Amino acid sequence: MSEAKSAESRPYHHGDLRRALVDAARRLLEAEGPSALSLRAVAREAGVSPAAPYHHFKDKAELLDAVAHEGWEMLQLAMLDAKARTQGREQLTALGISYVCFARDNPALYRVMYDAARDKEALPMDVEDANPENGNAYCMVRDTLIEHGADPSAETHLELATVAAWCAAHGLAEMAGFKQFEHLKAELGGERQFLDAVFNHMGLFPKDHDGC
Amino acid sequence: MSEAKSAESRPYHHGDLRRALVDAARRLLEAEGPSALSLRAVAREAGVSPAAPYHHFKDKAELLDAVAHEGWEMLQLAMLDAKARTQGREQLTALGISYVCFARDNPALYRVMYDAARDKEALPMDVEDANPENGNAYCMVRDTLIEHGADPSAETHLELATVAAWCAAHGLAEMAGFKQFEHLKAELGGERQFLDAVFNHMGLFPKDHDGC
DNA sequence: TGTACATCAGTGAACGCGCGTTCACTGATGTAC
DNA sequence: TGTACATCAGTGAACGCGCGTTCACTGATGTAC
Numbered sequence A, B: 001m002s003e004a005k006s007a008e009s010r011p012y013h014h015g016d017l018r019r020a021l022v023d024a025a026r027r028l029l030e031a032e033g034p035s036a037l038s039l040r041a042v043a044r045e046a047g048v049s050p051a052a053p054y055h056h057f058k059d060k061a062e063l064l065d066a067v068a069h070e071g072w073e074m075l076q077l078a079m080l081d082a083k084a085r086t087q088g089r090e091q092l093t094a095l096g097i098s099y100v101c102f103a104r105d106n107p108a109l110y111r112v113m114y115d116a117a118r119d120k121e122a123l124p125m126d127v128e129d130a131n132p133e134n135g136n137a138y139c140m141v142r143d144t145l146i147e148h149g150a151d152p153s154a155e156t157h158l159e160l161a162t163v164a165a166w167c168a169a170h171g172l173a174e175m176a177g178f179k180q181f182e183h184l185k186a187e188l189g190g191e192r193q194f195l196d197a198v199f200n201h202m203g204l205f206p207k208d209h210d211g212c
Numbered sequence C, D: 001t002g003t004a005c006a007t008c009a010g011t012g013a014a015c016g017c018g019c020g021t022t023c024a025c026t027g028a029t030g031t032a033c
Helices: A004-008 A017-032 A039-046 A060-084 A090-105 A107-120 A137-147 A155-175 A179-188 A191-202 B004-008 B017-032 B039-046 B060-084 B090-105 B107-120 B137-147 B155-175 B179-188 B191-202
Strands: none
Touching (some): A017 A039, A017 A060, A017 A107, A090 A137, A137 A155, A155 B179, A191 B155, B017 B060, B017 B107, B039 B060, B060 B090, B060 B107, B060 B137, B090 B107, B179 B191
């Protein structure tokens, strides 16, 4: 896992240590969990001295912020991909499923992302934060709701619908990993069916959804 | 905040240090956040030496478990109370709202509760854990669904509905604190209306709910 | 009722540890002339 | 094209800190006789 082994061959100047540190943090996170994510451990994982990160980040918090930011970008890419691969009503469910799967596949990163968001008391969904090309994950959900029937002029209602969808996905993302739902998943024929069924239950579509 | 001041008057034997430690942990948690919850800090807050807790808990993890356990009990009491104060269809929403309010009022404790649950990969909802008199919070949701029209013999569907409701509440509980929803709350006339509206959106009732 | 003694529940000092951060330094790089 | 030099991006040792845990201890309590 560690990059330290290649230290003897690495030149004195790293090239892109900032990038390497964020990558090392992600590796560490998934291998050891959020509690293992110290600045020293990240430097160690990147094969660099404990003081080196300070040339790229003001302090530990700034490094963590960078990791979280990259997490939100990865999530957005996953959701973009899911949307591109589906059509019609399926898209909204596909977004939700890709969200949950991202959380399942990157649980520690997902935690860091929300920890950072909580510190700022805001999801990274401000217009200024958004990738101008694609918008961001939150806007994507809202736009998809509009594409499938939500009234874009009913702003309050639209935002409510977006929040509801986001809450549903986040709640399910955190719940889906628990062991006691294994038998439910099995009964329904797999994880995918389980997620589908729960989303369906929440009736998140803008109109004419089938209730339960 | 600290109990240390009364140390000179406290007898050598504490009486119920276990209780005092859990209380101190809760106080500390809400005052300083989850990252401040060290075993030494808890002992300090309780006005006792760092070694004293070891007469009541095997290690730090066991103390944290006790704190989390008490959290789940508090949550259950809050939900019981909310259910008792309402009737009919309102009960389900009332349960959700009381859940979210508990998380809002005890954010750090709420975090510790889920951290402990994640470690065990299970919510504390096993029958053996349940208070025999009242069941537990999760069962309460399920029973309330039954009381309001869910078919108790359709086990898979019932459990799905319960999971959906729980996910909705958890998702909203974590989301509701974010700053960027302030204007939404204001537009809807307050936090209570906001929570109502989101829950309504998720259409969690067993039948004939009104969609959006 | 008094006394000996085992047990219980504290104390305080010490352990080793990993942490975030700073500092004087040095090797590599790039630019001005 | 070669050289002087400023700047950049590393090193490694050191700092003080709070942590979880252990240990020999001691004061208080309760029980047997």
